[in-house]
Amino acid sequence: MAEKIFGMVFDYYLKKKNMSKGKINVSVENIFPLIKKFLYSDHEIFLRELISNATDATLKLKHLSSIGELKGDIGNPKIEIKIDKSKKTLSVIDQGIGMTQEEVKKYINEVAFSGAEEFLEKYKDKDNQSNIIGHFGLGFYSSFMVAKKVEIITKSYKKDPAAKWMCDGSPEYSLTKFEKKDRGTEIILHIDKDSTEFLEESRIKTLLEKYNKFMPIPIKFGMKDETLPLPKKAKKDAKPKTIQVDNIVNNPNPAWTKKPKDLKDKDYNEFYRELYPMQFEEPLFNIHLNVDYPFNLTGILYFPKVNNDLNIQKDKIQLYQNQVFVTDNVEGIVPEFLTLLRGVIDSPDIPLNVSRSYLQADSSVKKISNYITRKVADKLISLHKKDRKSFESKWNDIKVIIEYGMLSEEKFFDKYQDYFLYPTDDGTYLTMEELKKEIKEIQTDKDGKLVVLYSSNIEEQFSYIQAAKEKGYKVLLLDSPIVSHLIQKIESSNDKITFTRVDSDSIENLIKKEEENTSKISDKEKKSLEDIITKIIPKEKYTIKLEALDSNQFPFVLTQPEFMRRMKEMQNTGGNSMFGSMPEMFNLIVNVNHPLTKQILKTKTSKKQENLINQTLDLAKLSQNLLKGEDLSKFINRSLNMIK
Numbered sequence: 001m002a003e004k005i006f007g008m009v010f011d012y013y014l015k016k017k018n019m020s021k022g023k024i025n026v027s028v029e030n031i032f033p034l035i036k037k038f039l040y041s042d043h044e045i046f047l048r049e050l051i052s053n054a055t056d057a058t059l060k061l062k063h064l065s066s067i068g069e070l071k072g073d074i075g076n077p078k079i080e081i082k083i084d085k086s087k088k089t090l091s092v093i094d095q096g097i098g099m100t101q102e103e104v105k106k107y108i109n110e111v112a113f114s115g116a117e118e119f120l121e122k123y124k125d126k127d128n129q130s131n132i133i134g135h136f137g138l139g140f141y142s143s144f145m146v147a148k149k150v151e152i153i154t155k156s157y158k159k160d161p162a163a164k165w166m167c168d169g170s171p172e173y174s175l176t177k178f179e180k181k182d183r184g185t186e187i188i189l190h191i192d193k194d195s196t197e198f199l200e201e202s203r204i205k206t207l208l209e210k211y212n213k214f215m216p217i218p219i220k221f222g223m224k225d226e227t228l229p230l231p232k233k234a235k236k237d238a239k240p241k242t243i244q245v246d247n248i249v250n251n252p253n254p255a256w257t258k259k260p261k262d263l264k265d266k267d268y269n270e271f272y273r274e275l276y277p278m279q280f281e282e283p284l285f286n287i288h289l290n291v292d293y294p295f296n297l298t299g300i301l302y303f304p305k306v307n308n309d310l311n312i313q314k315d316k317i318q319l320y321q322n323q324v325f326v327t328d329n330v331e332g333i334v335p336e337f338l339t340l341l342r343g344v345i346d347s348p349d350i351p352l353n354v355s356r357s358y359l360q361a362d363s364s365v366k367k368i369s370n371y372i373t374r375k376v377a378d379k380l381i382s383l384h385k386k387d388r389k390s391f392e393s394k395w396n397d398i399k400v401i402i403e404y405g406m407l408s409e410e411k412f413f414d415k416y417q418d419y420f421l422y423p424t425d426d427g428t429y430l431t432m433e434e435l436k437k438e439i440k441e442i443q444t445d446k447d448g449k450l451v452v453l454y455s456s457n458i459e460e461q462f463s464y465i466q467a468a469k470e471k472g473y474k475v476l477l478l479d480s481p482i483v484s485h486l487i488q489k490i491e492s493s494n495d496k497i498t499f500t501r502v503d504s505d506s507i508e509n510l511i512k513k514e515e516e517n518t519s520k521i522s523d524k525e526k527k528s529l530e531d532i533i534t535k536i537i538p539k540e541k542y543t544i545k546l547e548a549l550d551s552n553q554f555p556f557v558l559t560q561p562e563f564m565r566r567m568k569e570m571q572n573t574g575g576n577s578m579f580g581s582m583p584e585m586f587n588l589i590v591n592v593n594h595p596l597t598k599q600i601l602k603t604k605t606s607k608k609q610e611n612l613i614n615q616t617l618d619l620a621k622l623s624q625n626l627l628k629g630e631d632l633s634k635f636i637n638r639s640l641n642m643i644k
Contacts (some may be wrong), residue, residue: 048211049139056097146195154185299345305397320346337404464502484569519548555594556620
């Protein structure tokens with residue numbers, strides 16, 4: 001955002017590009033306070049911009065050397081960052097192509113004019129120059145956000161004499177010849193009194209770590225000690241020598257810039273730890289991105305272990321452009337469900353400093369997003385086919401990401417739905433086709449619908465699961481926070497399948513068959529029983545239903561209607577809010593065939609009837625983990641009194 005504001009400011013005030021000798025061509029008396037005013041919140045970016053310029057200058061040098069334009073050995077050029085606290089200066093030094101005096105006038109004094117276009121035009125027919133796009137001009141002027149005076153000392157790779165440019169933050173500047181032996185550019189920032197934090201090594205180290213960790217040119221920041229290995233025939237008491245070497249703070253050749261065939265699992269894991277040093281768990285697997293048509297994109301995405309809390313996401317995907325860090329907010333660039341992944345994306349084709357709506361509408365971004373989605377789906381399918389057992393072992397750690405993708409991306413849903421795994425309560429994993437084959441005979445209801453039973457918590461719904469298994473039913477374990485949304489989508493795409501949680505109704509009603517159990521009490525007794533129960537149990541919270549269930553089933557069964565419960569769950573994770581304010585409602589199914597119901601009818605005193613009913617209701621609540629607080633205390637005391 002800062003760069004965008006910066007550009008808007010300059011576009012407004014810089015009407016012309018004609019040079020006046022000794023004066024930067026601006027249309028206000030002093031443009032630099034405006035720079036500070038508009039960019040203050042992002043003033044740290046100055047170092048990123050200066051190092052980017054130094055990198056471009058070095059890459060241009062290497063390119064000229066590679067095509068024979070520049071003769072002789074160029075060595076191993078690097079960029080150096082220096083702090084001089086006594087002089088209150090911060091310097092960025094490169095060994096790149098440098099500038100002549102005329103080039104300084106052109107690229108520095110004409111604000112917001114970049115030398116990249118001219119350079120590319122000159123060498124457009126000479127090899128690939130996709131990585132030598134320059135940022136001269138505007139990026140350089142970000143230095144005035146932190147500096148009261150800036151000096152440039154530069155010598156071109158050509159034979160022209162070196163030049164020194166100096167500006168104190170006013171439109172006035174000086175440009176003179178200078179004695180400089182080596183090619184390259186040194187930019188000296190005289191740090192302003194309100195920006196002295198940038199004279200601290202720790203602060204600069206933090207910025208280099210954030211923005212320049214993977215720049216393609218080595219960056220030196222001070223020196224460090226290095227211990228030399230002892231020679232093979234060294235004496236036992238010999239001590240290794242220590243020498244001082246350049247402290248290179250970046251990795252110029254990160255894993256994503258290499259070809260997949262040149263990398264092993266070990267390399268990917270090491271790069272993951274380099275990206276996220278505070279992560280101690282290994283990623284489950286990775287996806288290497290590498291495409292150069294119809295857009296340029298490289299990167300590595302990692303699948304981490306993801307728990308059921310979608311709101312916790314400490315480490316994010318990092319976006320780079322030509323190895324320069326841009327942001328870790330990739331919304332609008334990658335599909336939303338993949339923001340749960342980690343790793344790196346590097347693309348020069350992603351427009352920066354634009355609105356989210358513009359980003360989403362951009363054709364290149366759409367292509368990139370679709371490519372990443374397809375690549376992820378292909379990887380998951382490949383792992384499924386290659387080693388299903390290993391893939392199943394990782395399922396619980398990645399299922400939330402996959403479920404999120406199935407919900408949010410139609411293309412991902414269409415491509416992956418046949419490979420989506422449905423875990424069962426006994427630890428097996430089935431695809432939809434495998435599941436259909438297993439349950440078709442026994443779990444098809446009287447209307448010809450396939451009823452898929454599932455549990456969201458094995459411990460809390462244990463008794464319901466056991467009742468289903470005694471019937472020979474297969475029960476899935478679907479426990480993610482977005483499963484209600486997912487099964488709704490699956491049902492809408494297949495009208496012959498319905499999902500029902502095992503505790504949503506009595507076992508006889510979960511899968512409706514033609515046969516019905518016979519009631520062991522008369523209609524008159526039913527009416528009497530209902531009257532007794534309704535006097536004791538509040539109607540506001542329970543809908544009482546008398547049903548003829550198997551006598552081995554519980555006397556009271558608490559259920560929540562599938563539809564209502566599912567809608568409330570969907571609302572809690574971002575669905576329709578119309579059910580959010582409704583109180584919790586339960587069906588209380590009274591099993592008229594259980595011996596206890598007859599005992600309630602035969603009990604003479606109303607007090608004993610009340611104790612029996614409350615005790616039985618509390619047992620039903622206890623089975624659903626709903627007995628808490630005062631009700632739990634009453635249940636315990638009542639139970640103690642009953643066994644005295």
